[in-house]
Amino acid sequence: MTISISNKEEIQIIREQDVVPLRNRVKDYAVKAGMSILNQTKVITATSELVRNLLKYGGGGKVVIEAVNNGRENGIRITFIDKGPGIADISLAMKDGYSTGKSLGLGLPGTKRLVNEFAIESEPGKGTTVAITKWKNG
DSSP states (O other): OOOEEEEEEEEEEOSGGGHHHHHHHHHHHHHHTTOOHHHHHHHHHHHHHHHHHHHHTTOOEEEEEEEEEOSSOEEEEEEEEEOSSOOSOHHHHTSTTOOSSOSSSOHHHHHHHHSSEEEEEEETTTEEEEEEEEETTO
């Protein structure tokens, strides 16, 4: 399946005050993709969890928001990139109930359940990249 990108922007996340503008941009993209309120809420909630991880564990970073289309429907892909300490054990981090701190309580597995596609890459000492995609009808 080929995915085309119709719009893309990059937002630097350095401090807590950067979170609300990011959430607003994600909502704008979700609305333009034609998502229901429920799917908008899911992608915004997933964004909130991942951006807080980016700040808390990664020391900030950048978020790339893309309007995507797979030939059948529109969606939004959001990629979170940090240069933090990385995740030593991704399979452990993806287990329900695993937490290294206080957050929204969703963790990575909860975030994964809110979206249609979820990919994570991490290298200790180099950082972490998480990409999520939410389709309009997904």
